[in-house]
Amino acid sequence: MSTQRVFITGASSGLGAALARQYAQQGAQLGLVARRRELLEQLVATLPNAAQHRVYPVDVTDHVALAAAAQDFIAQGGIDIVIANAGISVGTLTDQAADLAVFQRVIDTNLIATVATFAPFIAAMQSQPRPGQRLVGIGSLAGIRGLPGAGAYSASKAAVISYCESLRVELRDSGIRVVTIAPGYIDTPMTRANAYPMPFLMPAEQFAAQALAVIAAGNRYRVLPWQMAIVARLLRLMPRALYDLAFSKAPHKARSDHAVH
DSSP states (O other): OOOOEEEEESTTSHHHHHHHHHHHHTTOEEEEEESOHHHHHHHHHTSTTGGGOEEEEOOTTOHHHHHHHHHHHHHTTOOSEEEEOOOBOOOBOTTOTTHHHHHHHHHIIIIIHHHHHHHHHHHHHHHSOOTTOEEEEEOOGGGTSOOTTBHHHHHHHHHHHHHHHHHHHHTTTTTOEEEEEEEOSEESHHHHTOOSOOTTOEEHHHHHHHHHHHHHHTOSEEEESHHHHHHHHHHHHSOHHHHHHHHTTOOOOOSOSOOBO
């Protein structure tokens, strides 16, 4: 069996770094994307077989640079798994004029960059089929229902979930599996900024280990951890009037833009 080749965006910290560590431990060759080269290089230095991994200091909203990184990685030996993990989470309020630009940045990073991440790889996967090829989108429990004070983040993650469903059906007969993973609360720098309780908080490495199993199985959609999958089902079933009442006093995420996956 050939060595797996895995391309991960948002790889310098949080979920992306945890996924990179898990795949490296399995012997995969990695293409790691994030804005800050120094953090990528620090991560790679801790991974097994560091010399076989490639780093791409790219902002995922720079679609030309992202496509160039994808083509470079493909040229080194093909592609098996693409994980569009880059994302930002930040509180937003529609009545704050300054937040319009933040809405745009969140949508560009969380949704449009997911499309831009997948696009260069699909033709390569179709022309060079390999067993187990996957496109993986990272949604969120926040994409199930709109959370007050997090309109941009909830909207972007709801869109990622729907987009990946569309893509999954489009590619149904191609041999490429589209996997959507919706994390609940995972212990990362992003969630540590939350000043409110986070039920069923999951260590990032535990999340990554379970995510690898979901990806390998080619599951269409999975909420992690499993306890939050139950919460997600209940949220979907909750009548709008009851949801509005229950969440009207929910705490809001801080309005800052430093939080990343």
